[in-house]
Amino acid sequence: MAQENGSSNSVLSDWVGYWVFISHLSGPNSDSEDPSKPVKSEPEARTEVFLLEGYGAHGLEVKPGLEQPVVFMSWGAVLTVQGPPPEAREEIDREVARRAGERDS
Numbered sequence: 001m002a003q004e005n006g007s008s009n010s011v012l013s014d015w016v017g018y019w020v021f022i023s024h025l026s027g028p029n030s031d032s033e034d035p036s037k038p039v040k041s042e043p044e045a046r047t048e049v050f051l052l053e054g055y056g057a058h059g060l061e062v063k064p065g066l067e068q069p070v071v072f073m074s075w076g077a078v079l080t081v082q083g084p085p086p087e088a089r090e091e092i093d094r095e096v097a098r099r100a101g102e103r104d105s
Contacts, residue, residue: 011083012052012055012081012083014083014086014089015052015081015083015084016052016053016054016055017051017052017053018051018052018083018084018089018092019049019050019051019052019084020049020050020051020052020062020081020082020083020084021047021048021049021080021081021082021083022047022048022049022050022060022062022073022078022080022081022082023045023046023047023078023079023080023081024045024046024047024048024073024077024078024079025043025044025045025046025076025077025079026043026044026045026046026077027041027043028040028041045079048064050062050063050064050071050073051063051064051065051066052081052083053070058072058074058075059072059073059074059075059076059077059078060072060073060075060078060081061073
C-alpha cells in the first residue's frame with residue numbers, strides 16, 4: 001500500500017518510516033494448537049508501538065518489530081496514532097546517519 005497521493009501535508013506522511021504508538025481494537029489471538037479453529041471473545045483496546053510502513057484509504061501497513069512481517073490494520077480498528085514530533089524525527093535521522101557513517105568507515 002502506498003501513501004495516498006496528494007497527502008504530503010498529512011501528519012501520517014511525516015511519520016512513515018518511524019515508530020508510532022497506535023491505539024486500536026483487537027480481537028482474540030488464534031488457537032496456537034489449531035489455528036483453523038474459530039475463536040471468539042470481546043474486543044479490547046490496546047496501545048502498541050509499530051513501525052509505520054505506509055497508509056492508504058483502507059488503513060495502515062505496520063510492522064510490530066523489525067524482523068516481523070508487515071501487518072495491515074484497517075481504519076475501522078484504529079483509534080489513535082501518535083508519532084514523533086519534528087524535533088525527535090530530526091534527532092533520529094541524525095543518529096541513523098551517524099551510525100550509517102560508522103558502518104561505512
